[in-house]
Amino acid sequence: ETGVTQTPRHLVMGMTNKKSLKCEQHLGHNAMYWYKQSAKKPLELMFVYSLEERVENNSVPSRFSPECPNSSHLFLHLHTLQPEDSALYLCASSQDVGQGYEKLFFGSGTQLSVL
Amino acid sequence: GQNIDQPTEMTATEGAIVQINCTYQTSGFNGLFWYQQHAGEAPTFLSYNVLDGLEEKGRFSSFLSRSKGYSYLLLKELQMKDSASYLCAVRDGDYKLSFGAGTTVTVRA
Numbered sequence: 001e002t003g004v005t006q007t008p009r010h011l012v013m014g015m016t017n018k019k020s021l022k023c024e025q026h027l028g029h030n031a032m033y034w035y036k037q038s039a040k041k042p043l044e045l046m047f048v049y050s051l052e053e054r055v056e057n058n059s060v061p062s063r064f065s066p067e068c069p070n071s072s073h074l075f076l077h078l079h080t081l082q083p084e085d086s087a088l089y090l091c092a093s094s095q096d097v098g099q100g101y102e103k104l105f106f107g108s109g110t111q112l113s114v115l
Numbered sequence: 116g117q118n119i120d121q122p123t124e125m126t127a128t129e130g131a132i133v134q135i136n137c138t139y140q141t142s143g144f145n146g147l148f149w150y151q152q153h154a155g156e157a158p159t160f161l162s163y164n165v166l167d168g169l170e171e172k173g174r175f176s177s178f179l180s181r182s183k184g185y186s187y188l189l190l191k192e193l194q195m196k197d198s199a200s201y202l203c204a205v206r207d208g209d210y211k212l213s214f215g216a217g218t219t220v221t222v223r224a
Binding site: 033041042043045048049055056087090097098100101102103104105106107108109114115 | 121123132145146148150155156157158159160163165200206210211212213214215216217
């Protein structure tokens with residue numbers, strides 16, 4: 001099993017739907033992240049959790065709501081999204097935050113299309 | 116904030132060498148990373164530099180000059196499987212890792 005698993009791999013939703021993205025890491029890490037990757041644009045950091053506590057909320061609209069019930073699981077709840085929210089949503093984990101050398105381990109992402 | 120620049124696309128021939136440059140501006144430098152991302156897959160870690168100089172790891176090497184805000188990733192003996200996007204990322208402070216838009220490398224036979 002891969003280190004960081006994301007489900008679903010693909011998601012198509014209407015603007016009035018509510019859906020959730022799930023991320024699970026099997027690496028024993030303490031920090032988890034959500035990134036947004038749009039075509040030809042840099043990865044955008046959305047949220048950071050350390051030991052289930054949110055340490056970063058990077059000016060993300062409230063229609064994105066993260067949840068971290070334990071250090072192995074991370075969710076991104078989606079509600080009334082806009083077409084411009086269509087993108088690849090990547091989850092990542094690292095051993096801890098606060099150390100410069102900490103590398104991120106990424107999942108394969110959820111490709112989201114908002115119609 | 117961060118300003119990370121890297122070329123959009125590069126093409127090279129199998130067996131050749133390609134150098135991907137990355138320039139950055141940051142308020143608090145705490146390390147530079149290179150990641151590889153194949154289409155439809157997760158980005159995977161390639162290298163980390165925090166001190167000036169060259170880090171070599173097999174066919175891949177990464178260089179850093181902090182005074183110039185400059186790094187490059189060198190791919191030697193290119194193989195078809197090296198066709199991917201290469202992401203330069205800079206850590207600013209404790210945990211914030213900011214990425215460039217990525218360089219798509221196409222290796223031709």
